[in-house]
Amino acid sequence: MGVRLPPLFFLCIALACSERAEVRGQVLLTIDTDLPVEPGGIAVATVDTLRVDVYAPGANDPRETRELAIGQRATWPLSLGVVGAARVRLRVFAARWSSIADTPALGRERVPRPEVTVDRLIDFAGGSREVRRLRVLLTGDCMGRAADLVRGRTCEGAQRLDQAASDELPADDGSPTRAGTWAALEPLPCASPDDPERPCIAGGFDVLGDVTLVGVQSELEQPLPLRPVVVSPFRMDRVEYTVGRYRALIRSGYVLRGAAPRRADASETGLAYCTFRGNNDPTADTLPLNCVAYATAQELCAAERGRLATEAEWEHAASGRGEGRLFPWGNATPACCTVSLSRAPIVSVARECPPGLAEPVGSHDGQACAAAGGGSGDARGDVSRDGILDLGGSLSEYTADLFRDVRGCALPGVQRDPACTQGTTATLKSADWTAGLSRARVALRASASSRPDSTQGFRCVVPDVP
Numbered sequence: 001m002g003v004r005l006p007p008l009f010f011l012c013i014a015l016a017c018s019e020r021a022e023v024r025g026q027v028l029l030t031i032d033t034d035l036p037v038e039p040g041g042i043a044v045a046t047v048d049t050l051r052v053d054v055y056a057p058g059a060n061d062p063r064e065t066r067e068l069a070i071g072q073r074a075t076w077p078l079s080l081g082v083v084g085a086a087r088v089r090l091r092v093f094a095a096r097w098s099s100i101a102d103t104p105a106l107g108r109e110r111v112p113r114p115e116v117t118v119d120r121l122i123d124f125a126g127g128s129r130e131v132r133r134l135r136v137l138l139t140g141d142c143m144g145r146a147a148d149l150v151r152g153r154t155c156e157g158a159q160r161l162d163q164a165a166s167d168e169l170p171a172d173d174g175s176p177t178r179a180g181t182w183a184a185l186e187p188l189p190c191a192s193p194d195d196p197e198r199p200c201i202a203g204g205f206d207v208l209g210d211v212t213l214v215g216v217q218s219e220l221e222q223p224l225p226l227r228p229v230v231v232s233p234f235r236m237d238r239v240e241y242t243v244g245r246y247r248a249l250i251r252s253g254y255v256l257r258g259a260a261p262r263r264a265d266a267s268e269t270g271l272a273y274c275t276f277r278g279n280n281d282p283t284a285d286t287l288p289l290n291c292v293a294y295a296t297a298q299e300l301c302a303a304e305r306g307r308l309a310t311e312a313e314w315e316h317a318a319s320g321r322g323e324g325r326l327f328p329w330g331n332a333t334p335a336c337c338t339v340s341l342s343r344a345p346i347v348s349v350a351r352e353c354p355p356g357l358a359e360p361v362g363s364h365d366g367q368a369c370a371a372a373g374g375g376s377g378d379a380r381g382d383v384s385r386d387g388i389l390d391l392g393g394s395l396s397e398y399t400a401d402l403f404r405d406v407r408g409c410a411l412p413g414v415q416r417d418p419a420c421t422q423g424t425t426a427t428l429k430s431a432d433w434t435a436g437l438s439r440a441r442v443a444l445r446a447s448a449s450s451r452p453d454s455t456q457g458f459r460c461v462v463p464d465v466p
Contacts (some may be wrong), residue, residue, distance in 0.1 A: 025126055026131050030172045032077040033092055033138040034182040035118065037070060042185055042322035044207040045140065046071075051112065052080065055087040056149040057123075060149065062089070067093075067110060071083070076177035079137075085126030086166070089147060090383070092138045095116040095418045097226065102188075114146040115225045115412070116207060119152035119182050121147035121165040135172040136341025139180040143228050144413045146439045160412070168330045171457075184414065187321075190233045198462060199386045203233035207324070208299040208315050209406070210443035220405050223443035227406065228414045232314045236309065237459040239361035239389050240397065241300065244274050249303060251279070258299045261293035262452050270453035273357050281323040286360035288457045294426045294448060296310060297398050297458040306460035310419045311401040311445065314429045318392075318442045320385040327440050328384040337369040339382040339393035344434040351436075358433050362389045382440075392440035395457030396428040396448075403427040420460055427452055432456070 029402035033195040044154030045128075048071035053062035070078065070092070074161045082088060093112035101111045118138045142155035156247045188203030209226040246261065261276040274291035275284050301307050309317070318328045327334060336342070336353035340363060382392045401409075402423030409420035420427070426448040431439035448456055 009128065019269060025359065027080065027082045028131065028133045028172070028423070029080040029088075029122075030077045030133070031080055031090060031138065031170075032135065032177050032179070033118070033421055034180070035140050035143075036046050036180040036182075036185065037183075038180075041180070042205055045182070045185060045205055045456045047092045047094050047118075049093055049098070049110070049112070050078065051089075051091040051093070053089040053091075054082075055089070055149075057087065059087075064356040065109070065199060072180050075175065076179045082124050083126075084124075087122050088122045088124065089149070090120045090122070090136070090138060091117050092255065094392060099211075103141070104441075113211070113226060115144045115410070116228055117144070117146075118142050119145065119155070121149065121152065122169070123164075123166040125166065126440060132328050134169040136169055137178065138412070140184055140443040143220065143411075144202070144244040145414070155413075167221065186232050188231075188233045188281045190235065190464045192235065192463045194466050195235060198236050199388060200237055200464070201231075201236050201313070201386055201388075201461075202321060203231045203235050203316075203464075205230050206312075206316045206319065208312060208443070210326070213441060214390045220403075220447070221291050221445055223406065223445055225407060225410060226389070227312075227410050227418070229312050229316070229418055230414060230416045231312055232417050233464040234309075234461045235464060236312060236313075236317055236386075236388055236461045237306075238387060240288040240395055240457050240459045241297070242285060242361055243277070243287050243289050246276070246289050246300065247279055247285065249300065254301070254303055254379045256297040259452075261282060261289055261296070264291075270449060270451065270455075273454040274452075275358055287358055288361050288390075290358065290395055290454045290457045291452040292457065293452050301458070301460035304462075306462040308398055308400040309415070309461045311399045311427050311429060312415075314391075314397070314399050314420050315442060317386065317388055318384055318429070324384075325387065325442060327442060328382060328388070329380045330386055334392065334440050335369065336373050336437075337364070337381070339364050339434050339440050340390065340438070341393040341431055341435055341437050342433075351434075353437075356433070358395065361394065364393070365434075367390060391430055391442075393431050393435075394433060395430065396432045396435075396446065396455055397430045398458040399427045399429055400447060401427040403445075406445075428456065 007039045016192040050068045050070045052066045054064045098110045098112045145153045145155040154165045184205040188401035190200035209223040264274040275287040296364045340359045342352040346356045364382040402422040404423040428446045
């Protein structure tokens with residue numbers, strides 16, 4: 001930020017403070033983190049910026065601010081020297097998720113998003129005439145838990161989420177950095193047997209949402225705030241639930257308790273392009289099953305000892321399990337060969353691809369783009385990191401979550417296996433075959449219609465049981 005530091009406050013990188021700086025009544029604070037600070041591994045957990053705000057005792061505005069780029073492991077741990085009574089606020093975050101705002105005190109400054117920032121407050125009483133060497137860990141366990149400047153409260157760790165900022169810090173033991181060692185960074189592999197039709201989605205840390213989608217859709221559909229989560233491992237259907245799969249279940253003797261899938265009915269809104277043609281008609285077996293009620297989708301998954309994915313599970317699988325992909329296949333802009341989208345048969349509807357209807361599941365596995373010459377990284381098709389097909393298009397998919405503004409269901413801090421149970425309709429993920437290509441973005445979300453619809457379908461997941 002280029003702010004000049006006063007004589008009573010100095011900052012040194014990688015313990016580079018000179019002995020001449022060690023004066024009486026001084027605290028030499030070693031700052032470390034257990035979050036990753038270099039590219040590689042779980043991209044959405046990587047931090048690259050440290051902001052230091054120094055307050056005079058009792059002040060509400062910082063007297064000094066310094067922002068540092070800290071994206072190299074070799075620079076950690078950092079060292080901070082403080083003389084006399086002061087309040088220090090340390091925030092470590094990823095610059096890509098911050099914004100620039102005008103503030104009365106500092107002018108234009110970077111504003112980190114609190115939901116994905118580790119925020120630590122420390123009060124130094126002063127008065128001591130000795131040099132103390134202390135250590136503080138900025139741990140991922142405190143991500144999303146903003147410091148309370150008014151009450152002087154701060155998060156210290158998983159078991160100490162709301163502690164006094166004046167709590168005594170441990171002495172610096174001179175140990176090397178713990179960068180990248182946060183326990184939540186460890187992948188959680190599946191323990192159940194391999195199943196090619198239901199690939200394993202390894203669990204672990206992820207961040208839901210997308211800061212670049214602000215204003216793209218209605219306020220309720222905004223994928224913000226960002227939500228740090230830890231997801232347990234599970235297995236997900238490789239393709240959407242098909243007409244053939246439903247017919248096979250019924251032919252096996254299963255008695256459906258809920259409403260049967262609707263058949264095509266041009267006279268009723270949303271049912272003109274239903275794929276189910278009857279229990280004895282196999283001609284649509286490879287098509288995804290649509291025009292099915294939410295409760296029926298839940299029942300059909302339960303009939304195979306499965307369930308619908310939560311929104312967190314779905315987005316974790318589609319975004320590459322911590323890679324932060326914009327689309328299930330990566331970050332390349334979609335083309336018509338990439339994904340089953342923008343195929344509305346109605347002339348009055350704007351579309352980007354040739355008109356058509358719902359396609360057989362897995363139609364965009366990359367072969368179409370390869371045949372067309374690929375280019376722009378599209379040759380993979382609508383295939384996720386784990387080989388899941390059609391997460392970007394085909395049908396919008398029911399999730400287990402009920403639809404609500406995410407701010408209404410998002411709790412502070414890193415949540416484990418979250419699910420929203422407040423709402424009247426289901427949350428949809430993925431885009432349907434009539435939607436524009438831009439709707440393939442992983443973080444987009446929508447509310448399901450209250451009735452069966454030809455644009456809505458589902459796939460099942462099963463818990464990871466050894």
